[in-house]
Amino acid sequence: MTLEQLRIFVAVAEREHITQGARDIHLTPSATSAAIAALEARHATRLFDRVGRGIVLTEAGRLFLPEARAVLARASAAEKVLADLAGLVHGALALAGSQTVANYWLPPLIERYRRRYPGVAVSLVIGNTDFVAARVQDGAADLGFIEGEVEAPVLVAAPVADDEMVLVAPVTHPWHWRAPTSPAELADGPWVLREPGSGTRAIFESYLQETGLAPGALRVVLEYPSNEAVRAAVEAGSGVTVISRRVVEEAIRAGTMALIDYPLPSRPFLSLRHRERYATKAAQAFLDLATAAPESAG
Numbered sequence: 001m002t003l004e005q006l007r008i009f010v011a012v013a014e015r016e017h018i019t020q021g022a023r024d025i026h027l028t029p030s031a032t033s034a035a036i037a038a039l040e041a042r043h044a045t046r047l048f049d050r051v052g053r054g055i056v057l058t059e060a061g062r063l064f065l066p067e068a069r070a071v072l073a074r075a076s077a078a079e080k081v082l083a084d085l086a087g088l089v090h091g092a093l094a095l096a097g098s099q100t101v102a103n104y105w106l107p108p109l110i111e112r113y114r115r116r117y118p119g120v121a122v123s124l125v126i127g128n129t130d131f132v133a134a135r136v137q138d139g140a141a142d143l144g145f146i147e148g149e150v151e152a153p154v155l156v157a158a159p160v161a162d163d164e165m166v167l168v169a170p171v172t173h174p175w176h177w178r179a180p181t182s183p184a185e186l187a188d189g190p191w192v193l194r195e196p197g198s199g200t201r202a203i204f205e206s207y208l209q210e211t212g213l214a215p216g217a218l219r220v221v222l223e224y225p226s227n228e229a230v231r232a233a234v235e236a237g238s239g240v241t242v243i244s245r246r247v248v249e250e251a252i253r254a255g256t257m258a259l260i261d262y263p264l265p266s267r268p269f270l271s272l273r274h275r276e277r278y279a280t281k282a283a284q285a286f287l288d289l290a291t292a293a294p295e296s297a298g
Contacts, residue, residue, distance in 0.1 A: 001039065003075055006068045008035040009047065013065050016048075016056055066138075073139025080142075080280045092121045093282040096141035098148065098199050099227050101269050102126040104246040105161060106145060113289055120282050128225070129199040136272045142283040144272035145290075147244070148199025149206075154275050159268040160290045165203065167260040168248050169240040176258040183211040190221040190239035192230050200227070203267045204242045231257075 012021035012032060022032035040047055047061035057065065080091065093113075097106050102124060110122055125135065129148035135141040137152055144155075147163060169175045180186055186208075194201045205215040221239050224230050227247045234241050234248075235256045242264060251257045271287060273279060 001042065003072065005035050005039045006072055008032055009039060010065065010068050010072060012036060012048070012055070013057055013061060013068075016054070018055065069138050069140065076139065077278055080282070081278060090119045091280065091282045092123070093143075093280070093286060094141045095122065095124045095286075096132040096135040096144045097124060097126055098129045098132050098144075098146040099126060100147050100163065100200060100244045100247060101145040103227065104244065105163075105269060109286075109290055113286055116289070117282070117285065128195065128197045129202065130197040133272060136274055139274065139277060142273070142280060143286060146199050146270050146272060147267055148202040149270075150272070155272050156275050157270045157272055158291075160271050160287075161269040162266050163269055164245040164266050165200075165242055165264045166245045166248065167240065167242050167262040167264060168234055168252070169258050169260050170234060170237040171255065171258050172237060173240060173258065175240065175260045179261045183208065183213040186213065187217045187219065189219045191218050192222045192224065192233045192239040192241045193218075193220055194227070194230060194243075195223050195225045198225075199267075200243060203265075207265055 007025060008021070008027065011025045012018055015021040015024065018033055018036075019029045022029045025032075027035075036048065045060050045064075046058050047064060048055040049058055076094075095106070095110075097103075103126070106124065110124065113120075114122060125141070127135075129146045129150060132141070132144040132146050133150040133152055133155060136144040136155060145160070146157075150157065167175075193204070208215050208218075222233055224233065227243060230241050230243060231248055231251060233239065235251060240260070248257060248259075252259045271290065273283065273287075
């Protein structure tokens with residue numbers, strides 16, 4: 001069993017799709033299939049069931065996946081220790097970001113980092129807050145950046161920037177002319193929200209609970225897994241939402257949605273690192289850059 005076989009197995013297992021897994025690791029589908037077949041044959045264990053034109057993990061595959069991830073994480077950690085011996089001339093930095101952070105705050109920061117440390121290869125994966133926390137926890141990411149709270153004892157969270165939350169509505173919505181004045185008036189909406197597990201959704205629901213309005217009281221008509229889909233739905237007239245101002249700033253300026261005058265708390269963007277894993281010089285340098293002047297990166 002080789003690290004390359006493990007890398008291929010994990011990529012295919014996470015997608016449960018040969019072609020998509022191969023694309024993620026820059027291999028051909030035929031080479032990927034051959035590597036999986038060799039791994040199964042070598043250990044006389046079927047890791048995937050072929051169902052129609054697709055594949056699904058067998059029970060053995062599901063049990064093997066966390067072990068394979070752990071081995072790859074340890075190998076990656078060993079490589080990073082060696083890379084650190086050469087300072088920041090060479091190396092790699094794996095980042096994970098929740099959608100608002102990754103799409104609107106991280107890109108200029110990453111570009112500043114690349115100009116300062118051109119020998120360090122930076123990668124970024126994007127998901128919701130739960131996804132990012134899981135990537136840092138299992139060692140797939142050196143650092144995570146999120147806009148929601150997480151409960152994981154092995155993760156250390158620290159604020160790196162502030163984010164303004166705003167209430168926005170279609171330009172035809174009654175709130176455009178008369179803003180709600182109490183939490184109770186928010187119930188009707190109708191609401192377009194991010195999916196459960198997103199930081200934006202969690203922060204908003206936490207605010208509602210603090211004001212005495214149960215999140216279940218909202219009339220939610222649509223849920224979407226991306227900020228852009230939520231923004232487009234509001235512009236199309238589907239409902240109102242609470243979202244980062246960074247996401248809707250251009251739409252507000254263009255007059256395609258209305259900014260509603262309603263007080264909402266700001267929220268922090270948080271960095272995540274693993275409490276027990278080796279903190280590389282590349283990761284520490286990125287954190288230093290992020291915290292030196294956080295708002296200049298937005």
